[in-house]
Amino acid sequence: MSTLDRLRLAQTRGDTLEWRFKRNCSVTPRQLAAMYALLCVMSLTVAGFFWSMGVRMVLPFTAIELTAVAMAFVVYARHATDRECIALSRHQLVIEQERAGRVSQVVFNREWVRMQERESPRALIALTEGQRTLQCGHHIRLDLREQVAQEIRWALKGF
Numbered sequence: 001m002s003t004l005d006r007l008r009l010a011q012t013r014g015d016t017l018e019w020r021f022k023r024n025c026s027v028t029p030r031q032l033a034a035m036y037a038l039l040c041v042m043s044l045t046v047a048g049f050f051w052s053m054g055v056r057m058v059l060p061f062t063a064i065e066l067t068a069v070a071m072a073f074v075v076y077a078r079h080a081t082d083r084e085c086i087a088l089s090r091h092q093l094v095i096e097q098e099r100a101g102r103v104s105q106v107v108f109n110r111e112w113v114r115m116q117e118r119e120s121p122r123a124l125i126a127l128t129e130g131q132r133t134l135q136c137g138h139h140i141r142l143d144l145r146e147q148v149a150q151e152i153r154w155a156l157k158g159f
Helices: 029-052 058-079 142-158
Strands: 011-013 016-022 083-088 092-099 102-109 125-129 132-136
Touching: 016 142, 029 058, 083 142, 092 132, 102 125, 102 132, 125 142
Parallel strands: none
Antiparallel strands: 011 016, 016 083, 083 092, 092 102, 125 132
């Protein structure tokens, strides 16, 4: 089996293999902001109409509704750009993870890193070096996790 057949999900950049995964989001934070602005205009227009008709309690409930929706949108938008990058070079394995805007990077010595056996196809990919363990693959589709694990295992053995 050729190298290209084994590495369907990896990309090569020079002498480095990379697996890049990001959260599957249907709406970007910018689109979400536009949707929220439209929702505010529509809700406040309706609330303003009822306010002018003498129904005063509509406006406070509209404010509560828009605040709750804003909080939910902020939580969603913080995680919309989450991603992972697993990069394997000759001497090191680098895992970079971004969660809620915070980027963390773990560097393993390629010679010492080992992949733990996965308990189930749904399990994350666990990499260890001595006492350090890192689980990655949060954004890999469940049906592709096993293939990514096999590709990384094969690449660690000697790509």
